[in-house]
Amino acid sequence: MEQYRINPSKGMEFGLYSLGDHIPNPITGERISAGQRINELIEASKLAEQAGIDVFGVGESHQTYFTTQAHTVVLGAIAQATSKIKITSSATVLSVSDPVRVYEDFATIDLISDGRAEIVAGRGSRVGAYHLLGIDLQDYEEIFEEKLELLKKINEEDHVTWQGEFRAPLQNAHILPQPKNGSLPIWRAVGGPPASAIKAGHMGIPMMLTTLGGPAINFKHSVDAYREAAELSGFDSKSLPIATTSLFYVANTTKEALQGMYPHINGGFQAIRGGGYPKQQFAQAPDTRDALMVGSTQQIIEKILYQNELYGMQRFMAQIDFGGVPFEKIMKNIEIIGNDIIPAIKKYTAK
Amino acid sequence: MKIVALAGSIVGSKTKTAMLKTVEMLKQKYPEHEVILLDLAEYTVEFSDGRNYFEYGGDTKYVTETIMAADALIIGTPTFQASIPATLKNIFDLLPVNAFRDKVVSSVVTAGTAKHYLMVEQQLKPILAYMKAHIVPTYVFIEEKDFLRKKIVNDDILFRLERLVEDTVLTVEAFESIRAKKDEEYDF
Numbered sequence: 313m314e315q316y317r318i319n320p321s322k323g324m325e326f327g328l329y330s331l332g333d334h335i336p337n338p339i340t341g342e343r344i345s346a347g348q349r350i351n352e353l354i355e356a357s358k359l360a361e362q363a364g365i366d367v368f369g370v371g372e373s374h375q376t377y378f379t380t381q382a383h384t385v386v387l388g389a390i391a392q393a394t395s396k397i398k399i400t401s402s403a404t405v406l407s408v409s410d411p412v413r414v415y416e417d418f419a420t421i422d423l424i425s426d427g428r429a430e431i432v433a434g435r436g437s438r439v440g441a442y443h444l445l446g447i448d449l450q451d452y453e454e455i456f457e458e459k460l461e462l463l464k465k466i467n468e469e470d471h472v473t474w475q476g477e478f479r480a481p482l483q484n485a486h487i488l489p490q491p492k493n494g495s496l497p498i499w500r501a502v503g504g505p506p507a508s509a510i511k512a513g514h515m516g517i518p519m520m521l522t523t524l525g526g527p528a529i530n531f532k533h534s535v536d537a538y539r540e541a542a543e544l545s546g547f548d549s550k551s552l553p554i555a556t557t558s559l560f561y562v563a564n565t566t567k568e569a570l571q572g573m574y575p576h577i578n579g580g581f582q583a584i585r586g587g588g589y590p591k592q593q594f595a596q597a598p599d600t601r602d603a604l605m606v607g608s609t610q611q612i613i614e615k616i617l618y619q620n621e622l623y624g625m626q627r628f629m630a631q632i633d634f635g636g637v638p639f640e641k642i643m644k645n646i647e648i649i650g651n652d653i654i655p656a657i658k659k660y661t662a663k
Numbered sequence: 664m665k666i667v668a669l670a671g672s673i674v675g676s677k678t679k680t681a682m683l684k685t686v687e688m689l690k691q692k693y694p695e696h697e698v699i700l701l702d703l704a705e706y707t708v709e710f711s712d713g714r715n716y717f718e719y720g721g722d723t724k725y726v727t728e729t730i731m732a733a734d735a736l737i738i739g740t741p742t743f744q745a746s747i748p749a750t751l752k753n754i755f756d757l758l759p760v761n762a763f764r765d766k767v768v769s770s771v772v773t774a775g776t777a778k779h780y781l782m783v784e785q786q787l788k789p790i791l792a793y794m795k796a797h798i799v800p801t802y803v804f805i806e807e808k809d810f811l812r813k814k815i816v817n818d819d820i821l822f823r824l825e826r827l828v829e830d831t832v833l834t835v836e837a838f839e840s841i842r843a844k845k846d847e848e849y850d851f
Contacts, residue, residue, distance in 0.1 A: 375718070439713045449713060570851035586715050586731065586759050595849050 363650025580635025
């Protein structure tokens with residue numbers, strides 16, 4: 313775990329992440345400017361650090377309703393604005409970038425932040441980036457596997473000699489700058505079904521698993537399949553960290569939480585996926601066994617501890633700004649997370 | 664209420680004839696509702712490539728967005744090789760998972776022979792169920808011999824179409840009231 317900068321004895325880490333989505337606030341119908349959205353993300357990272365949150369992530373999506381396409385630039389600004397919190401992507405769409413450039417960017421963020429940068433590499437669940445950046449979707453599977461392998465190799469070796477299908481070969485290349493301590497934690501972003509989790513396991517790479525909603529137990533298969541694949545490929549699964557992610561909204565009461573979140577999750581799904589979030593399903597969400605993180609402080613604590621028991625993950629990442637959530641609601645969530653949720657979680661998970 | 668009648672083939676006349684009749688009945692019986700006929704023969708629709716439906720342009724965007732905005736969809740389909748035509752399957756492929764949640768979907772099917780009378784049960788309904796449609800259980804099966812020169816000449820078919828139109832509208836109303844009742848329980 314150390315090479316991934318994770319210390320389990322301190323208890324499970326709690327992080328925040330954003331996709332940088334940029335939709336109108338469904339309650340007012342108004343949309344803030346892209347500049348305000350990005351600056352509020354940077355502001356949120358400072359508040360998160362003050363609240364004792366461990367990690368802050370920003371992801372990229374290249375289409376309408378998003379604003380952090382250049383997520384590494386935003387992460388650079390966050391590196392400058394903060395001093396303790398870990399900084400990660402959530403995720404980097406590696407398939408549409410050059411692994412060398414990605415590594416250079418994150419090594420630089422690592423230097424700016426004095427050793428706090430991480431990469432979470434994914435394939436992207438939206439295809440906009442592929443069309444825009446000229447990557448053939450036909451190669452969706454293979455291009456990602458190849459690029460992730462290369463990224464891992466760059467991270468592990470001082471001088472890289474490599475040849476593949478989707479990038480010019482590297483001949484004894486020294487990739488600079490080097491991160492502060494020689495390497496970066498690199499995670500693989502994994503969606504719900506086990507296929508991608510199994511690939512992460514075989515590669516022996518930490519996994520960040522999205523558990524956006526529905527019964528938490530459904531994602532257990534992916535966790536088990538990941539560890540099993542890692543063992544089959546000769547890795548010690550106990551040395552590989554797992555992070556899970558979910559949409560998140562906490563308030564003083566269940567009712568307040570449901571009322572606070574529903575317009576945003578429904579509006580966000582409508583804008584980005586083309587269909588809203590069913591109320592009946594949302595009404596079930598505060599149940600401890602449901603993965604969607606909505607509820608009172610106590611309900612959220614119980615949900616996270618239940619999942620920790622189920623998955624044995626080392627990190628939980630919350631998405632608190634999806635669907636045009638105004639900044640005052642984001643601040644309120646960070647406040648409750650810092651004051652009540654993190655102390656409770658650390659208490660139960662620290663050794 | 665917004666009702667879309669979809670003629671799912673780009674060739675032939677029987678399905679289109681049946682859908683024109685269906686639309687005529689809808690407009691006559693329910694002038695207060697908005698009825699739109701989408702005849703796929705009149706549009707150039709791209710093959711699904713993984714994008715969200717609203718990210719396409721031109722006809723593809725128009726056809727999919729019109730369907731997604733509907734409260735009820737009446738699908739007219741011919742029978743090709745014991746199944747629905749590829750043009751209709753492509754429409755389903757273009758739409759998101761759960762695209763028919765909170766929508767009522769009913770079917771009108773034409774075929775060259777009575778041997779295909781279970782095609783809707785075996786081929787179409789499983790797709791509609793997967794996409795979360797409220798399916799109107801009965802459908803109207805129309806054979807070649809029921810048409811004469813682009814007119815339906817079998818009274819049984821005409822009566823059945825009238826009932827299908829009624830059932831479609833009533834089913835929308837029924838599910839609207841179920842939803843309203845459920846929503847009353849929720850305070851968000």
